[in-house]
Amino acid sequence: MMLWKKLSYLSSWTVYISNSRLPFLSAYCQYCTRGLSYLVCSGTLRASNNQLFCQRKSLQHVLSRVQGMKRGHNPFTKHQKEEWQKRNKTVLTYIAAAGVGMIGLSYAAVPLYRLYCQATGLGGTAVAGHSSDQIENMQPVKDRVLKVTFNADVHASLQWNFRPQQSEIYVVPGETALAFYKAKNPTNKPVIGISTYNIVPFEAGQYFNKIQCFCFEEQRLNPNEEVDMPVFFYIDPEFDTDPRMANVDTITLSYTFFEAKDGHKLSLPGYS
Amino acid sequence: MSTAMNFSTKTFKPRPPDKGSFPLDHFGECKDFKDQFMRCLRENHFDSGACRQDSKAYLECRMERQLMAKEPLEKLGFKDLGAQKSPGPHETTAP
Numbered sequence: 001m002m003l004w005k006k007l008s009y010l011s012s013w014t015v016y017i018s019n020s021r022l023p024f025l026s027a028y029c030q031y032c033t034r035g036l037s038y039l040v041c042s043g044t045l046r047a048s049n050n051q052l053f054c055q056r057k058s059l060q061h062v063l064s065r066v067q068g069m070k071r072g073h074n075p076f077t078k079h080q081k082e083e084w085q086k087r088n089k090t091v092l093t094y095i096a097a098a099g100v101g102m103i104g105l106s107y108a109a110v111p112l113y114r115l116y117c118q119a120t121g122l123g124g125t126a127v128a129g130h131s132s133d134q135i136e137n138m139q140p141v142k143d144r145v146l147k148v149t150f151n152a153d154v155h156a157s158l159q160w161n162f163r164p165q166q167s168e169i170y171v172v173p174g175e176t177a178l179a180f181y182k183a184k185n186p187t188n189k190p191v192i193g194i195s196t197y198n199i200v201p202f203e204a205g206q207y208f209n210k211i212q213c214f215c216f217e218e219q220r221l222n223p224n225e226e227v228d229m230p231v232f233f234y235i236d237p238e239f240d241t242d243p244r245m246a247n248v249d250t251i252t253l254s255y256t257f258f259e260a261k262d263g264h265k266l267s268l269p270g271y272s
Numbered sequence: 273m274s275t276a277m278n279f280s281t282k283t284f285k286p287r288p289p290d291k292g293s294f295p296l297d298h299f300g301e302c303k304d305f306k307d308q309f310m311r312c313l314r315e316n317h318f319d320s321g322a323c324r325q326d327s328k329a330y331l332e333c334r335m336e337r338q339l340m341a342k343e344p345l346e347k348l349g350f351k352d353l354g355a356q357k358s359p360g361p362h363e364t365t366a367p
Contacts, residue, residue, distance in 0.1 A: 135349050140321075165310060170319045176349035177320040178327035180306060196286050210289040211348065212340070217293040227296050228306050232331070234349060 135211070140174035141240045151254035152181055158259040159187050160221065165228070174237035176211065181229040181255060185221035192220045192260040200252045203244055207236040208251065218260045295339050302333040328353055 148171055150164035165180040185191050195215045199205035214229040221227065231253070239245050309326040316322040328350050334340035
């Protein structure tokens, strides 16, 4: 393969000369320079009629047949140029594919992260696998006794007397437990309340599972009515193996009742 | 609590209960069972593990009176207490 070496820059043309050592060099120019004349011919180089002439004394040797050169269209470097262009196109295609891949990955990251959170239970999200089979087969961890304290709150506009019936209860992870709250409506009008709950400490909330309770649904109390409200819950046995829970001995379950007004829609988690 | 000004920290997300909400016991049909359970708790210094028979009896009372969806008690974590119906608040187990 012939490699073309740039020899000189003329006013607007570039002269290429091959390094192939053949006595008959293929030059490609319309004008010659002095440098070229020293290189290829120890006489004078002249170009005319698309031909290069080497003039030594009186002899005139035709160096080669020279073709007219159009700016940018060098047929001797055309092969190289085509190769470069093909290489550029390939690289551009790869970069474009990588860009599209990155955009697709950023869209796919949302469900993937959710799956990861469910699998590892980080960030307090619900750990998948809360089924009745798990409750049936879980083994209580008898050597880890936890104190669950109960708290009851009422929103200012709700006139119920709402309080827990036991201040604390001692449970072990893996064992279901029952606790009671009591609510009384001292007014002489029926009142509808709805409640939510909170768990302290925050990280223990992911292990606190309520099987059944009285929260997130409207509860109606008739005038001067008093009812018992049970909470049936258990603490996940994996609580004992979590290193972050090693110092946690007390969990506080706190319920707050709000008045449910007609037409006021609460955003309830997981409920339709 | 839930109204704290935590902008970037994790917030507590309450989860709905697995089996939904207990219907309210407006007529106090299971009040005796509840009283027995509370008495047991007070006697045992609020140890939940000691009063599981009474909690089982309370849940059975609820199931009988349509205040709770009927379910086999093993699925509620009472597998080790056996499938027999627990004695009511005024009955005593035969020695």
